[in-house]
Amino acid sequence: MSIQRSPPHKYSGSQPDLSKLREEALLNVSDRKRKMPECSCDFEDKFSQLQQNLIASINVTLEKQNKNIQSALDLLRDDLKGFRQEMRDIKDKIQNLTIEHTKINNEIRDLKSSNTINNNKIDSVTKSASEMQSTIKDLSEQLQVKEQQGRLNNLEIAGVPIRKGENLINIVHNIATKIGFPLTSSDIDYVHRVRRFTSNKSNSDGQASGESSQDSSTIPNIIIRFTQRKRKSEMLAAVRARRELTSADAGLDGASKPIFINDHLTPQNKLLFRQARLLGKEKDYKFIWLSDCKILMRKSDDSKVIHISNIQDLAKIK
Incomplete structure (x- = not known):
C-alpha cells in the first residue's frame, strides 16, 4: 500500500513567508475596519433613539406615578387630618365623660353618705316607733286594766x-x-x-x-x-x-x-270572752266563766285553770 502525502500547502517550502502573511492580515483588518463604521453608526443611532424613547416613557410613567402618589398622599393627608380631628373630638368627649363620671361618682358618694345618714335616721325612727308602739301597747293594756278595774x-x-x-x-x-x-x-x-x-x-x-x-x-x-x-x-x-x-x-x-x-266587761274583754268561748267550745272545754271580770277556763274537773287576759293568751287553749 502506497503512502500518500498530505496535499501540498499553498505555502510551499520549509518555512512560510511571514512578511506576506502579515501584509495579508493587515489588509484584511483594514478591509473590516472600512466596513464597520457604517453598521456601528446606524446601531448607535437606533440605540440612542431607543434609549431616549425609553427614558421618555419612563419619565412619563414616573410623572404619572408621581401624580398618583401625590394624589394618594393628598387624600391620605386629608384622611389623616380628619382622623386627627376625630381623635381630638374623641379626646374632648373622653375628657367630658371623665368629668361627668367624676361628677357622678361624687354625687353617688354624696348619695351613699346621705343614704347612710337617712338609714341611720330611719333606724332611729323605727326604733323610736317600735318603742312608742311598745309604750302605747303597755299604756293601752294599763288603760284597759284600769278601765276594767273601774267596772269591778x-x-x-x-x-x-x-x-x-x-x-x-x-x-x-x-x-x-x-x-x-x-x-x-x-x-x-x-x-x-x-x-x-x-x-x-x-x-x-x-x-x-x-x-x-x-x-x-x-x-x-x-x-x-x-x-x-x-x-x-x-x-x-x-x-x-x-x-x-x-x-x-x-x-x-x-x-x-x-x-x-x-x-x-269592757268592750275589748267582751270580745275576748266571746272568742274564748268559741275556741273553748271547739276544743271541748267544760268550764268557761267570769270571776271578778277575769276570764277563766278549765277543760275538765281536774285540769288546770287558764286565765285569759289578752288576745295572745288564746294560744293557751289547746
Whole structure:
C-alpha cells in the first residue's frame, strides 16, 4: 500500500513567508475596519433613539406615578387630618365623660353618705316607733286594766226590754227579790242603761218608741254600780244559783224573754270572752266563766285553770 502525502500547502517550502502573511492580515483588518463604521453608526443611532424613547416613557410613567402618589398622599393627608380631628373630638368627649363620671361618682358618694345618714335616721325612727308602739301597747293594756278595774263594782243586765217611763231601780229590786238576794238602797250607787241603739228608730230622748221594734242584740243593757264590791259579788252568786232569769222576773209585762246578768266587761274583754268561748267550745272545754271580770277556763274537773287576759293568751287553749 502506497503512502500518500498530505496535499501540498499553498505555502510551499520549509518555512512560510511571514512578511506576506502579515501584509495579508493587515489588509484584511483594514478591509473590516472600512466596513464597520457604517453598521456601528446606524446601531448607535437606533440605540440612542431607543434609549431616549425609553427614558421618555419612563419619565412619563414616573410623572404619572408621581401624580398618583401625590394624589394618594393628598387624600391620605386629608384622611389623616380628619382622623386627627376625630381623635381630638374623641379626646374632648373622653375628657367630658371623665368629668361627668367624676361628677357622678361624687354625687353617688354624696348619695351613699346621705343614704347612710337617712338609714341611720330611719333606724332611729323605727326604733323610736317600735318603742312608742311598745309604750302605747303597755299604756293601752294599763288603760284597759284600769278601765276594767273601774267596772269591778258593776253588774250588767242584758235582754231587759225598754218600757217608756221605766224605773230601773224597781227592775233591779224585782230581780233581787226573785233570786232571793236582800238588796238595799244603800247597796246601789247608780243604775243606768248603756246606749246600744243601731238601726232601730228612737225618739228624742234615746228610748225606743215601742217594744215590737226591739231586738235582744240592740236593747241597751242595764248597768248597776254597787257601793261595795262584796255586795256585787254576792248578788252575782245568787243570780248564778238561780239561773234562767226572764223579763217576767224583772216585773215586766208582755212576752217573757230571757235576761242575763254578769260582770260588766269592757268592750275589748267582751270580745275576748266571746272568742274564748268559741275556741273553748271547739276544743271541748267544760268550764268557761267570769270571776271578778277575769276570764277563766278549765277543760275538765281536774285540769288546770287558764286565765285569759289578752288576745295572745288564746294560744293557751289547746
